[in-house]
Amino acid sequence: MDPFSVLSDPLRRRVVEDLARGPRTAGELTARAREVFAVSQPAVSNQLRVLRDAGFVRVTPQGSRRIYELDRAPLAEIDRWMARQRRFWNDQLDALDDSLDSHD
Known part of the structure; x- marks a missing residue:
């Protein structure tokens, strides 16, 4: 499963966010997910x-x-993809800014 598909699920994103703060036990992650999303323990285990x-x-x-501990490699892959997109948008926004400045 590609990293974007993995993070498309809100519960999985929450677990990744929780693990970004440090390692957690399965019980801690389950309790937090059940509190926020009102899901069953088997559903959390599946995620x-x-x-x-x-x-x-x-x-x-x-x-x-x-x-459980976060492995940052898939997040680095997402960050590399985002950097390429950011470059595109930054160039486009800079061009827009130049265009707007020239109309003042």
Whole structure:
């Protein structure tokens, strides 16, 4: 699944945002997601699996707990794509600014 598809789901985006602040247990992520989205525990587990399979998170077992940590590689891919788009829009906006200035 491409990174944009992964982040198209609001629950998965929230998990990524939570993990950007640091590692979390599966229980913490589940509690937060259930609080915000009112979804079942199996639904949260499914979304965590999608994030893991897509390479957005790494999971480390710690006794009976699972610790989730953000893997920034897919986010770097998105950032590279956005940088290319930003260049295009910056050029377009600069041209518009020049055009508006010339009409003053």
